[in-house]
Amino acid sequence: MKFSDGNWHVPEYLDLLNPVEVYQARTEGNSIVITAPTWPLAGRGNQINARLLTIRLFSPMEGVIGVRSEHFRGGLDKGPHFELYPDEAFTPEISIGDDYATLTSGNITVRVAMKDRWKLEFLRDGKVISGSDFKAGGHATDKSNGKQTHMFERLNLGVGTKVYGLGERFTDFVKNGQPVEMWNRDGGANTEQAYKNIPFFLTNRGWGVFVNDPGRVEFEIGSEKVSKAQFSVPGEALEYYFIDGPEPKGVLDRYTALTGRPALPARWSFGLWLTTSFTTQYDEATVTSFLDGMAERDIPLHVFHFDCFWMRGLHWCDFEWDPETFPDPEAMLARYKDRGLKICVWINPYIAQESKLFEEGKEHGYLIKRQDGSVWQWDMWQPGQAVVDFTNPDACDWYAGYLKDLVAQGVDCFKTDFGERIPVDVAYHDGTDPETMHNYYTFLYNKVVYEALQESKGKDEAVLFARSATTGGQQFPVHWGGDCYSDYDSMAETLRGGLSLGLSGFGFWSHDIGGFEATASADVYKRWCAFGLLSSHSRLHGSKSYRVPWLYDDEAVDVLRQFTKLKMKLMPTLYSAAVEASKTGLPMMRPMLLEFPEDRACDPLDRQYMLGDKLLVAPVLDASGDVEFYLPKGRWTHILSGEEVEGGCWRNENHGFMSLPFYVRPNSLIAWGAVDDKPDYDYADGTLFALYALEDGKTASATIFADKGEKAQEISVARSGKTLSVSVSDSARPWRLRLQNVPKATADGLSISETAEGIVLEGSGNAEITL
Template sequence: MTDDYMLKYVSDVHTGSNELTFDVAALRTTRLPHTPGWLTGESPEDQGIETGMPNLPQDLQLPPVEQIGFKARVRALGPATLRIQLAPADHQMWREPDCWPGIMTASTNGDPTCTVTSTDDVIRVELPEAELRIGTRPLTLSLYREGRLLMRTGQRLRQVAGFPMAPPALSCDESISLNLEMDTTEQIYGFGEQFSPLRKNGQRLVLEVNDALGTGTGRTYKPAPVWHSTNGYSAFINTGANVTADIGHERPSVLGLTLDDSGLDLIMFAAPTPEARLGDYTALTGTAKRPPLWAFGYWMGRCRYHSSTEMLEVGKRMREESIPADVLHLDPDWLIVDRLQTDYIWNEERFGNRKKFIDDLAELGLRLSMWEVPYLDPASPLFEEAESGGHLLRNPDGRLAHIEGTPTPDGRFRALFDLSRPETRAWILDKQRPFFDDGLAVIKTDFGEGCPPGAVSADGTPGNYIHNLYTLKYNGAIYDMIGDLTGRTPFVWARSGWAGSQRYPGQWGGDAESTVVGMQATLRGGLSYASCVPSFWSHDIGGFYGPELTPGLYIRWTQFGAFSPLMRAHGLRPREPWEFGEQALEVCRDWIRLRYSLLPYLWQVGREVETKGLPFIRPLCLEYPDDRVAIDIDDEYLFGHDLLVAPVMDDGTDPVTRSIYLPEGTWYDFFTDERFEGPGFIERKVSIEQLPVLVRDGAVIPRVDVDGSVRSTDDLLDRPWTVHVWDNGETDLSGLEGFDGTPEIAQVIKHG
């Protein structure tokens, strides 16, 4: 039998300058057998039970009238941001600093002034732009902006006999649940990378970092306990624990959130727009710094290239075919012990002298990206040094922790580096230093999802938090090391993530299947992730695995990649354009060149990501929150503020008809200047050479000329820009930021 309690009565209220504390009495409760509802030991009348109902369950066994205490604190973090903490008095959160457990980087996002007033039944916490009302008997929560109700807990929701179906807060063993009543037209989106439809109503999601083994398994690499409501609020649960989000799945009008933890740390954002709320969220959790220009170029990889000779041949062929490219990626074959582990021992037999290899790539205008994981094989010559140095995670009983959730190809366990330990970070940095001294550009921080719950880290991360937070610490540690070793803005290429991962860019969408549905899931996952973890995101062009990739799908996926924040082709089998026939080579080369021509525009969007906390790719509902159609559009997106992109999800080479939704306003075909008015759907017949891209009226799109002489982004640094303007009025270009200072503007071309 579980120990279940309903958090119900508020007492001992104290107010401070920007906070409120109080106690909550939680009553023993029982979930009714075979019927929905909860029952406490109070009298049926006090609980609101309809005792005269003919179908009232007979012989109700009231639980004992027992109670336990919870501690609560409500704080203003800014003009429209509130923090609600609710936990037993012995919970670790009460003993830790404000930014614990490491997801947050700041404890406020503006003036935290608030006013607290109270009556016998309601406590009001008034901020300049929001108000929280706390019911005291029973405990309830409701959030308002300018008198409009944005959110309330589920106290009103009962079944026919009066039993509550969604008590505002429940404690069950070592978990805590929050139940929110959803409005009749309320839609929910978010929860990090989710490969399901963008609108989450009707779904049940388990937010747990996983080696998802694809994009169609129901698992995800980068969940985040962050969501947005079309009712006008956003929220973030500051936790490392698993969270189960039931969005009207079990109970159609209830957003139920259950944490595998006894405490709740909920931050609510009530600014008027989703973009403003994302700005408030990233002011607390950090923004993504814009990476170097070369990171926005074309990347090519394969799992695996087996030698330096093979990679240099690919690089030379890129140049022979006049395909711009900036990075070649090297998966695990650079290691001697090369299966699911990293010990920093370079395989000279396969790749020769490392510096010479990197220099040879540089002669071709290419940089090297290199694969890494935070795991260590006991077969590695480095294992004894790592274990004796205290660099590996252990279990509470002192034994080495082993990865979970990812099979090992040889049956041996894999240990994990304790990246919360300063000495371990310094040890790894020392191992990596020779690589960066030789010219390594970037590390692909693969995996990281395998930390077992309960492992003990040096920084005291709770055992029920460490699994999900390990990926944040892993990517953060490598990101910081690259900054230390290079002296420039660092950059990684990460697969796993959690809330806060945006400050360690970039990330890619994991191992998609090489099918149309794999491409669809990839875009859905990217849009969902962008709405919660606004960073620099990408995907494996062509998918990573699965059926033989068709030339048609390869072209369509390349077009999608050209209009993605970062662009990389990668898979188990070759992904070079010439591998898919002459037509694919010609069409893909054109789209890659088009991407390079748009890098001045991408550079401006990158600045917006860093300074405003906005995502690079944006679901339409983020910028058009009042458009009731927009939330169901998850097969197109805004690329920055001014471009709308509608990828064609088809695996053939014949023309297809593409239905495109245009939000309110005037839009132009990016290539022909044909004018359209939104809101509404249009249909376009699209050949294999085409991708629907529309530009917003009033847009300013800087571009640079790209011809066959352009090998990489280095060749664009001194070229003048042409600014394309879809506006008949005067245009201010003073806000444009060049790659290295003020850009030289060769001409301005008016459209529309």
């Protein structure tokens, strides 16, 4: 929403109230409470008919400052509210002086001018990095819309500040110049609409903002006022958190500490997923032919997904296998699980009138109701469709019970589709405000499914494949990018969405390899296979056609096999990045600015990414095989060819289908696993540590994690001149170290051999190597 008409005027339909000064500042517990009138209160006469804003400054944890601005405080708070995890033991420093009222949290301070006209500033180590100026924020009444009220704030961006995040957005990666509305929609992966709206952004300057409101938050990022990040909410109160890094990584760390860390997915989920696709014809014979075809072609497959029509059409969701197509699902699933496969099935929170669950839900009050008490229904998606009311605890248990029955049959995980088209002309069981619940619904939906899996399969085995989300949804991975087209443009759009979601606190993300809508040409499919297998999670899925590679061409089989096996061998390194994501909120697929915040050339990059902290991926997005990408400074090594190139520049390369720009960062130690046919194996058994471009005075290290994120092995290599010093955490465990692009090496007590890829040294305990 816009609150100005150019630089000087206010729209005629708006009445604005802006804080103009501090009338009073006082401490309340660990907060500062400021009374801010909307005109000066110099004399008693000015106090008559005065209008006030009450502004509370507080800190939920170190490095995070909360600001809550209120006009009228007597409204009903119907909820819902985001689940937050503040540090109850933390105490900020508070000072109210003649010139400023200040609250300090870590190295970040908020201060409000006590004498001059209204000014709120955020300082890092004493230097102003953002703030809200005179008449920048306040309260608005929309006279054209039934006197609907809004609270708004504008924060200064500063020269060169770029804004990112705000959910999985397929528009430009840098959000400057964009109006962004927080309203979950089923709009596909090529519009300004989003399945996952997250009211949080971060900047390349190492600070971010989280608006603590699940409802319709509206952002104007350098769009209405081009030097400001503006945000507004309907109603009489606005609460936001200013989060300091001071680097972008630190912002994500603190944001996910506050809103919830991404859970660590089970290791089997990192393998290749194959689905039936959406509206294709399939039965057990069809599915088995896919599985046999993959096995015959030596393509490792670890998860098979049954999409919508595992249930009867018009009955979604009744959680019953179509008896004509799948007459004995338990026996079928047992046969598939004997192959070592995990099973996923499609679900959603909608109940068609033909479903047996409809009458159950209607009778017991488990479905969302209209204001008159009748069940809310429409004919979109399924005839007579109703929606489960997850604010009713009994409805949650009822819905989860059907899922647990499926787990007992042999299902391992669920694709939680939909959850965006949630009505607002309704009444919820717990009296929640339906407008605010529209976005928040997906949190309750995915939480119910995730917890049902935890209860029936164990805490560490729960895995979703979710489409919709809001703040906090990162706790229930994995998420995927929704309905994309099957062309290069959509590959690029999809990647932008994933990178934006990663900068919104989500650690794990996937997409439909080959595209969902229509059928990709063979070249697009092959390029997407490389991109998909170098993503956090990897799934082949489509709409009206199958996605098995032999339906494209013979080379597609080779491409899929190579990149699937490559991912399996890299699992020790990738799983380390996954563990880090679960502990810090850093996504596995990282925009370049996260790893290179000092390199301004990385700020806008959205066609390449870091996979973890050591691997750079630039998907090929052109039929010619040409790709343009940027390498930061240092000596980078192409992981497939072994070629070393100097960074600090843009590169133009041409790649065949069996390759793409896939580079190892300088000073890296990459852990290669000994297994290439599955993702869940002993990563420390037979690991080969490859050392890439270690500079004098630098140290490279790698940590191997076992199942559930437990440390199994740590190794580091330090270079001093021509000497490499190897240090290990377990002196009894043997290790293998490969030196890339090193002509010779000697070492006492180590076995040394030369391979096509480089010199390999084997030993145990600490050691020294001479180059």
